[in-house]
């Protein structure tokens with residue numbers, strides 16, 4: 001992955017961004033706000049394939065974005081500003 005499509009700035013080099021972590025898929029068996037927060041902070045799925053991640057555009061708009069990325073092929077599947 002050499003370019004990240006920032007929703008605010010367009011396609012920019014990866015070096016301008018900082019990785020903010022994976023947004024893990026939380027199993028349905030995890031219920032309650034506290035339990036879900038623990039899963040979000042302490043666990044990651046570290047998948048080999050489609051993954052959802054948070055990135056911070058440090059060298060551009062200085063905003064967070066959510067990136068869908070295939071970690072196996074290192075290709076971007078989509079990005080949005082939420």
Ligand SMILES: [Zn+2]
Nearest residue numbers: 006009060061
């Ligand atoms: Zn940006």
